[in-house]
Amino acid sequence: MSAALESVLEATMGSLFRSEEMTLCQLFLQSEAAYACVSELGELGLVQFRDLNPDVNAFQRKFVNEVRRCDEMERKLRYLEKEIKKDGIPMLDTGENPEAPQPREMIDLEATFEKLENELREVNQNAEALKRNFLELTELKHILRKTQVFFDEMADPSREEEQVTLLGEEGLRAGGQALKLGFVAGVILRERIPAFERMLWRACRGNVFLRQAEIETPLEDPSTGDQVFKSVFIIFFQGDQLKTRVKKICEGFRATLYPCPEAPADRREMAMGVMTRIEDLNTVLGQTQDHRHRVLVAAAKNIKNWFIKVRKIKAIYHTLNLFNLDVTQKCLIAECWVPVLDIETIQQALRRGTERSGSSVPPILNRMETFEDPPTYNRTNKFTKGFQALIDAYGVASYREMNPAPYTIITFPFLFAVMFGDLGHGMLMFAFAAWMVLKEKPLAAQKTDNEIWNIFFGGRYIIFLMGLFSMYTGLIYNDVFSKSLNLFGSHWEIRNLTSKDVLDNGVLPINPTWDYVGHPYPFGMDPIWQLAENKIIFLNSYKMKISIIFGIIHMLFGVVVGLFNHLYFKRRLNIICEFIPQILFLIFLFFYMTILMFIKWIKYAAPHPINNPDVTTSSFCAPSVLITFINMVLFKSPEEKDTEGTKKNPCDPWMYGGQNGLQMLLVLVALLCIPWMLFAKPFMMMQERKKKHMQDLNTHNTENGDLDGSGAVQAQGQVQGGHKEEEEDMAEVMIHQGIHTIEYVLGSVSHTASYLRLWALSLAHAQLSEVLWNMVLRNGLTQGGGLGGIILWALFAFWATMTVAILVLMEGLSAFLHTLRLHWVEFQSKFYLGQGYSFTPFSFEILLETAQATSEAAD
Missing domain, CATH: 1.10.287 (Helix Hairpins)
Known part of the structure; x- marks a missing residue:
């Protein structure tokens, strides 16, 4: 028992610093139990299947019809979702994760979706027809209401000029009132009126009279549902030729023409009939919309679960298409990568699937020997996930190679803090990350598609540690928004100077020969250095040296980590x-x-x-x-x-x-x-x-005794052929060793110098902070009176904004990128190959998250 526990602990600790030990397995499943077993493995998410039919077209695989059925069901669900979102109905998300339905339940789901889609399409078609009819009646109502004014204007004796234009002089002398003017009335989009009027004038040579009036309220387009603004128009003309020309122009501008009686009594009677029909249509439209709303509300309660079920079914059949059939057509054969520690868990899931399907034949999981490189699988949690993502962004570790992520959890925020050392700025970063950590669950449930926010939230624990370490280095540097903390009292004394001398000079050089008391400051920098004229000279020397020290220790650690790789893979030569x-x-x-x-x-x-x-x-x-x-x-x-003749320098x-x-x-x-x-x-x-x-x-x-002549020649030929192959291999080894040696020797110099960025960015950050304080906030603190309070308030707001925007965000991003480079190049180059490929298990959780992200991006 103790030996087993010891082996488990050893494997667990090994997987912390290396990827999980993987094995290739062959899986035999009875056809009736394959669906349920794959469903259980999908819930588990610990198996990566290999495609055993790489040369078979996707449309020629065994379960292609089931995949097509799932595609069709998903299309119907997307149509329902679109209609639900159009009406603004909230979709209930209970957070449930229903199991994949049995194959026989697909028929019920298909029937349900088919019924809902047909019912919704029928309701939409009826509603569109009713809306179109309602639009026509509404336009006719406005025409009948507004054309009365146009007819009165044409009958007005003061409109003699327009009548002369339309009837001519002879028409008026012959009794123009007896000659009837032709007219057409209709509705057109408001933005087309100017072009419509110009076309009428040019095509009819000014022999028509157009009157138009705007419809005040917007009208709904039945096809698109958009609100459009239209205008009523009436065109007076004389003769059939002009009538034909006017109608063609109206058709070209997509104007809708309506019959309009000439007699006022007929128009009043038609208007009353139109109003009655509009009232009836409003009633029918309301009932139609209520029915549509009820259908969508009922669908909105289940649509999230339906999506999950359909996507799980589709994923299962996609996976089954990777399997092979045996010669009896009764057994499915699969090959998969699995973690060695989880084989027992996987076998339990297979047994559960077999019991669910009612099969009596147990599944068989056999380990296989292979020369292929297994995938790399590093177990992570919500804390280590961000650091592992930083490493994988450079390259996925080779199988069982030392994983830099556990060490990066400490070294990354520490080297960042060396560059970003400020107690105040680190506190801002720490507070922001702590808020994200404490509000983790509600923030994760929002599922926003803002890419910048998702990056910050995904790296919340990295930011948390960077802020915490920056607070520590800020205390070491004794730097808080470019000011210092006097926690233990200064250990320096400015001798032979009065307080007036200090106030008049403002900044004085510190001379350790006379001013130093002799007792070191307990923690960090003495606060008096903030007032020293030679502060930069002192801090430059200090920060430059610790940058070199940290860099060389970091690189030495990388070389030592490489030793563990050589020991594990038994590379004695390396x-x-x-x-x-x-x-x-x-x-x-x-x-x-x-x-x-x-x-x-x-x-x-x-x-x-x-x-x-x-x-x-x-x-x-x-x-x-x-x-x-x-x-x-x-x-x-x-x-x-020699200083003085023969006297040497002491x-x-x-x-x-x-x-x-x-x-x-x-x-x-x-x-x-x-x-x-x-x-x-x-x-x-x-x-x-x-x-x-x-x-x-x-x-x-x-084995063969003494060789004869022919045997000797044959053996000699084999040796010569092997020698040629050996020379080729040796040439590659020599080239590789030459490149590796030059890279390491020159890299040791350049990488050591590269760590000086710790000093440079720390100095730049401190100087920017000091410049911002002296040029902005210090001016506000010197103001007095009521006006000074207002000025201080404005300057503080500007200072706080610039502090967050430049010193925290921009400088923080700069220090983050430089720290990332130090890990990717200077540290990992000493031991990390990064030539592996990720373990991508068949997991419903990953598939559903990917589908959800894709759906949100499409919206």
Whole structure:
């Protein structure tokens, strides 16, 4: 029992730092139980099926008809959903996750959807016909109401000019009142009136008289449901020729013509009939809309569950199309990748599916041997998911390769905080992330399609840790919105100066020789540095050195992680020929440089008449670490300078005894590591292959006795052919080792320099914060009186906006991208290949989330 528990714990801990151990399995399912078993596996989401019919067309597979039926059901559901959204009816989302229906239930679902679609289409067609009839009657009502004014205007004696135009002089002398004018009346879209009028004037040469009036209320278009504005018009003319021409123009502009009686009494009688019919139509339309609303409300209660059921059915049949049929046509054969730890869980799910289907034949799950690379599966939770996504964005880990994500959980926010170190800005970031974490469930339920928000919400735990670590480094830097906290009182004294001198000067240089009391500040930076004129000089040196120290430790850690890869995959040759020279090269050169920094910090201090009276251990005699490192690489000794004739400088150019000899030894070993990385691996591979060839040849001789002439020639030919193949392999190995060696040696220099971005961005962030404070908020704090309060309020609002927009968002994004680069390039290049492919299991949860996201994007 204890041995089993130990093995489980070992596998679990191993999966934390590596991907899950996967195995290829062959699955035998009885045809009657296959649907239920695949349904159970879909709910479980731990099996990735392989396509055993890659050469078979999608339309020629066994379950293509069932997939088409599911497509048709999904189309009907999308139509119902569109109509529900059109009426603004809320769709009930209970959060339930119904199981996939049995195949026999598909018929009931199809019948239900068919009935709903037909009923809804019939109601829509009837409603459209009624609306069209209602529109026509409404337009006719406006025509009858407004044309009375037009007829009165034409009968007015003062309109003699228009009558002369239409009837002519002879017509008036012959009794123009006896000659009847022809007319047509109709309705046209309001925006077409100007063009319509111009066309009438040009086509009829001014021999028509057009009168139009706007319909005040908009009318609903039955086809689209849009509200449109129209105008009533009436055209007076004389003669059949003009009548034909006018009607063609009206048809071209899609104007609707209506019959309009000439006699006022007939128009009044028609208007009364139209009003009666409109009232009847309103009643019928209301009843139709109520019936449609009832149908959609009933559908809205179940449409979410219907979508889930149909998509699950469709996913199951898609998966079944990946299977093969055995020769008896009674068994389905599948191949799938599964995690080794979950085999028992998968077998239980298969047994449940078999029991649900009523089958008596149990499913068979056999592990298979394969030379294929298994997929990479890293178990994640809501906390580690964001960090794993950062790693996978660079490249999915190779199978069982060391996973950088667990280490990134600490190193990523820490290196970010080194660049973003500000207690105030970190607190803003921390508060925002804490709000997202605390309101996690309601925010996740909103399911917005805002891409920026989704990125922030998905990385809420990353932002949470970045804000928390930034608060810590802000305390170390003693930087809060470019100001400092005086928690423990300053450990500096500005001697021989009065308070008036300090106030008049504002900023004074700090001289450790006279002003330092001698006791270090308990935590972080002394607050007096905020007032020091030489603050930037001091902080530059400090931040530059810690950037190099953190960078070299980070790279060393990456090389050590690579050792665990070599040990796991049993690459003894890589340990000897790659890891050992790499770690020696990095330690003997660059880590030694960090040791010199610590020696300098410990050994040398500011000259002080009481605390440090020895000149040789003062900062005056402290050698430059950079110059020392350059001289070390160039095998150059520091020159001792004469100050006064034969009197030598009392400063010792060496930090400790025997430094010159040790440095020469370190450089020589580091230089030897380069040919070690370049030639050792190909040479050892050649020796191993020669040894193997000799063993094979000896075995061949022993089995066949003494070789005759022909046998000797044949064996010689085989050896020569193998030698040629060996030379080709050795050439590839040599090229690979050359590239790898050059990349590592030059990369060690460039990557070390690359970590200086920690210093540069930290300095830039602090200076931007200080500039914003001095140029904006400080001016508001100097104002007095009531006007000063208003000015301070406005300046504070501007300062707060710029702080969030520039210093938190833009600077935070910049520091995030630089931190990402340090992990992808400087850290992961030491051990991470990232040449795997993701484990994509058959999971209903993933499929439904993808379908939901696609549906929201389409809307």
